[in-house]
Amino acid sequence: MERVLVTPEEAADALRIGRCTVYDLIRTGQLQSFKIGKLRRIPVESVHDFARRMIEDAGDAA
DSSP states (O other): OOOOOOOHHHHHHHHHHOOOHHHHHHHHTOOEEEETEEEEEEEEHHHHHHHHHHHHHHHHHH
């Protein structure tokens, strides 16, 4: 079965950024997440969407 949700640590690893940066992105609404009980989870699609936006923004700046 394909993964649908990842932890903040896994999202940080996938994006090659720090865990604190992931929490900053969540806090500012740039990366969607939600809580299941005490656990924070991020939809994989949200990670992909964030990466796409960053790539598009980099292309627009060039």
